[in-house]
Amino acid sequence: MKPVWVVDDDRSIRWVLEKTLAREGVAFKSFASATEALAQLDHGGEPPQVLLSDIRMPGQSGLELLQEVKTRFPAVPVIIMTAYSDLESAVAAFQGGAFEYLPKPFDVDQAVELIRRAIDESMHQDGASEEVAVAPEILGQAPAMQEVFRAIGRLAQSHATVLITGESGSGKELVARALHRHSPRAEKPFVAINTAAIPKDLLESELFGHERGAFTGAQAQRRGRFEQADGGTLFLDEIGDMPAELQTRLLRVLSDGHFYRVGGHSPIKANVRVIAATHQNLETRVRDGLFREDLYHRLNVIRIRLPALRERREDIPLLTRHFLQKSAKELGVESKRLSDAALKYLAALDFQGNVRQLENLCHWLTVMAPGQQVEIGDLPAELRDAPAAAPATDWESALEAEADRLLARGVADVHGVLTQTFERILIARALAHTGGRRIEAAQALGIGRNTITRKIQELGIDGGKEAATG
Secondary structure, rough: OEEEEEEOOHHHHHHHHHHHHHHOOOOOOEEOOHHHHHHHHHOOOOOOOEEEEEOOOOOOOOHHHHHHHHOOOOOOOOEEEEEOOOOHHHHHHHHOOOEEEEEEEOOOHHHHHHHHHHHHHHHHHOOOOOOOOOOOOOOOOOOHHHHHHHHHHHOOOOOOOEHHHHHHHHHHHHHHHHHHHOOOOOOOOEEEOOOOOOOOHHHHHHHOEOOOOOOOOOOEEEOOHHHHOOOOOOEEHHHHHHHHHHHHHHHHHHOOEEEEEEOHHHHHHHOOOEEEOOOOOOOHHOOOOOOOOOHHHHHOOOEEOOOHHOHHHHHHHHHHHHHHHHHHHHHHHOEEEHHHHHHHHHOOOOOOHHHHHHHHHHHHHHHHHHOOOOOOOOOOOHHHOOOOOOOOOOOOHHHHHHHHHHHHOOOOOOOHHHHHHHHHHHHHHHHHOOOOOHHHHHHHHHHHHHHHHHHHHHHHOOOOOHHOOO
8 A cells, every 4th residue: 555645834743643644554654845745746756545735834735735636646535634624725625626624633533534534435436526615604613513514515516405404593594505506506596485484375376486366466477486496496494384285295396396386287397406494303393293204304315404603612703703804894894803801701602693693793893882892891781791601611711701791791799709609619519529518518628617607608508417417
């Protein structure tokens, strides 16, 4: 087997991968730049079994190296590594024919598994690569979003029906538009309809159209969304709320590819790719008899789950900067920026409205915040009063977030409030640990017997056995 090539200007990354590959018994060569690796090929060297390359390096980039290697040796799997884990990097990597995309910092075992898969691919497959392009407005560095990027990339050239799940405001329509825009149907229409926003009596006509005279007020023939999306993509948002009778009609369209306008008698061929989305648990709705099981299986060919914003808190600063810049551009003003404390405070909140709520907040700040730098006190009152999210990554971060929240609300005795909370939790947990025995709890905490008795009374702690029974 030919060696695996590692190309990265970061000596520490090369060292880690070299030691890992050596431990795994995999032959390797390392290069500090794309120029060095290409020079090896230019001088008649054989291509690698697998190529791992960073994107951003002095001189030629990893993407340029990817392009050159795929031009000369299309069967060589190329794994792109980058510390800049944004969608643009994923797009460029997959468009260039990359085998996989590995965000830094990476888990060594994950990297080994990926390299093994790439070696197997190069030895047993014809090297055909997946091409992908993903909407640049979908941003995220969190691992959960990286999985979404990969799924979008692999599905972009497919005609398969896709079901997108995720909470309201998480960006399901953006994913649907990305799948359409980079599919073979890209030159045809993308038509979206929110099935929950249209009255039940009108939804059938909206979807399938109607003939003149089909019902009172139908003075002319009307093309429905299926016809409007001919050759393209129809996005059915909030599919879980579709009425039962329309579920039956939709199932028939997905099954035989034909439908009838309301009041019509001639079948119309539906050359449409359907992408559906819902914030609801369709499996539960099927069990409750609210959603047809056969339609569920028709829609659930391939599923993409979008994480809630609270599951990708590390993306909040990135998204915030993006939305502030976007709002500033739309309004023709200079972009606002958040202080470190304000960013940390936002990252600790549970955004029930997800990315949409964050985008609306950034637009509000662009209009309403008094200065160019946004502090916690400049946030809307409902956010300043919001409880800190839990769990935080560590108790110190949670304490910082709670202190920021209390200070922003103007609480007079922040030290006293937090100290009481701290002592109450410590004593209550110690009592729980000792089965309520105060003397043992005091000893565990390193405080006196009289002190713990007084604190139990002052803090209103429920529990704790008297000393005589301890």
